[in-house]
Amino acid sequence: MSELERKQDRAPVPADWTYAPAPESTDIVSLQDRYGLFVGGEWVEPASGEYFTTISPRDEEPLAGVAQAGREDVDRAVGAARDAFQNGWGKASAAERAKYLFRIARILQERSREFAVLESLNGGKPIKESRDVDLPLAAAHFFYYAGWADKLEYAFPNRTPKPIGVAGQIIPWNFPLLMLAWKVAPALAAGNTVVLKPAETTPLTALLFCDVLRQAELPAGVVNILTGDGRTGAEIVKHPGTDKIAFTGSTEVGKAIQRELAGTGKKLTLELGGKAANIIFDDAALDQAVEGIVNGIYFNQGHVCCAGSRLFVQESIYEQTIDKLKRRLTTLRVGDPLDKNTDVGAINSSMQLEKIAELVESGKEEGAEIYQPPCRLPEKGYWFVPTVFTNVAQSYRIAQEEIFGPVLSVLTFRTPDEAVEKANNTPYGLSAGVWTEKGSRILAMAQRLRAGVVWANTFNRFDPTSPFGGYKESGFGREGGLHGLEPYLKFDGETEEWGG
């Protein structure tokens, strides 16, 4: 019993104090045994007849069969999208386009819980995140871009904005429905039609989204959803009928896409990897900063391209910060994504789990010191304990490469100049964080950090009105905000540009 507890005459907290299970029911989701491809407003069989099984990473149980789309299917989908673009959607009144998008936003709000549960089932993220972050933001994205559809000439005065045509969109597995919203909403608002491929491991919310389109009575062919692995994505990129490609994923694949499109004149936007610096100055509000560090790297199991994976702590507060951080880590609840108390859910796939484990191994071998809180993990499924590495040198792989898991590398600095130098010392430039109570320092750091998003005294905040995207090898083009419309428009007589 602590001194304080004795004084206040409170009962001691039992040492093995645990949360009772608080599972979210999965009854709300009804899955088919098998899903076809959504092309021209209808469900069709893949030409190859090939299907694969999508599982839940929380227990490795199969959820449904999903079609593997090939070249012929891509051809059909692009054809359907082209038809829809030429025979209606591209010419439909912008105000009508807006109303379809408003409908989609509303239906997503109405069916929010169903989507949230399915997202956690298929992807492994904690239900409190899919419920409170992914779904509200996805609906908000449609609502925001709905309003732009009939106001484009105000967004781009003197520029005669016009839709491009058919957009090929390839999205990752970390925020499956939210990334769909980031891609589909601005594309449709601008008057394009879409062929979208969800990630191989998380196709189910995109497939459920087709039912939202049915309810919204969106004209056939405006949105086509093709499931499959990287081969499907490559076919979409290569297809001569896609006028624009938007990709979110790894820098490696992004470069391959940029190479593939070389010389074609096809428009491209890339939202790629990151290795964000989260910088804590000695005058920061430390308890808040520690919350920011935890949110920065353990949110969504660290499967976040803008995750604050490199922590830079000013030397004078190093010990204190690490102590507080370790203490906070012991309170994180790792486990069933569908438990409402879970903070850190399942790793998305066995492949990703291997990749994380391999990089963590390299960190130990290169000489970093590892800390993992005591943690009881479920027996089945894919799990990784939240991890902190201290004693990390800038050259270590864990300080250079994107881990995309719940693994933090801690480094130190003495002066603001040193912090900037180290933070910018990466080929990436997606995001950065700064923690200090000094206003002028926030602005100076925000100016000098070469990153597309800078969070000051906060981290991992997203909003449909707020442009998101990278500097350097983190990609080009922005998603969100007024700027997020531009990659889906062309302008008469202006310089042709890839970056959008």
Next chain:
Amino acid sequence: MASRLPVRKTYKLYVGGAFPRSESGRTYEVQGANVARSSRKDVRDAVRAARGAFAKWSASTAYNRGQVLYRVAEMLEARTHDFAGVVGDEDEVNRSVDRVVWYAGWADKLAQVIGTSNPVAGPYFNFTVPEPTGVVGVVAPEQPALLGLVSRVVPPIVGGNAVVVLASESEPLAAIELAEVLATSDVPGGVVNILTGYKGETAPILAGHMDVNALDLAGADGGVDVAELEQLAANNVKRVVRGSSDGQSPWEVASFLELKTVWHPIGV
């Protein structure tokens, strides 16, 4: 012995504010002169000079950059006669001067036209500002030699970038004349670096260089393989633009700007 024998000019490169010969010692004969034929090393030196100049130029105030650009127009105007002699057309020189003045006025307006304040659904102050991309490689149009060059070089620098430009291969003299204007008009050394020579030789080196952030392929024609350049550009995810040789708009500048979004909580 009728007239006086004129003193000819030696045409060299413009790198880091100096006028070196090509380190390779090579030249080629064009427009009645022996013009430097840049090598791989010259391209690398130019990129290094540009990177070195970027920090200060990008941090200078927009007002200051506008004044420097205006000074370029003044110097260009003063040499109208020289340039007309090189490009054979005084009208092209006049249009070039006017274009520089037009862009000079944009320096301190870009952020207001391109930036935004974003009304996020929460207690956060959130704004988006344009920032220069970094080092921009420009393959200048073959023609018009001066106006094409000015149209492609001024937009990136008014936005705060540093530039390495491969001049028109068939008409390079205007580019070197322009270098003399830049050198005498307060543009810091290294902000614009001009290389003459064979584009087929130098463009792939520029396109594949890991410290170049964006590439303008306005003049990538003739003996240049655009697809190859764009493939090389993917090595470090360069922003690739196919600029117009006669474009004039703030969006020409926007092609070489990044957008940075900053969040801060609101509270007492």
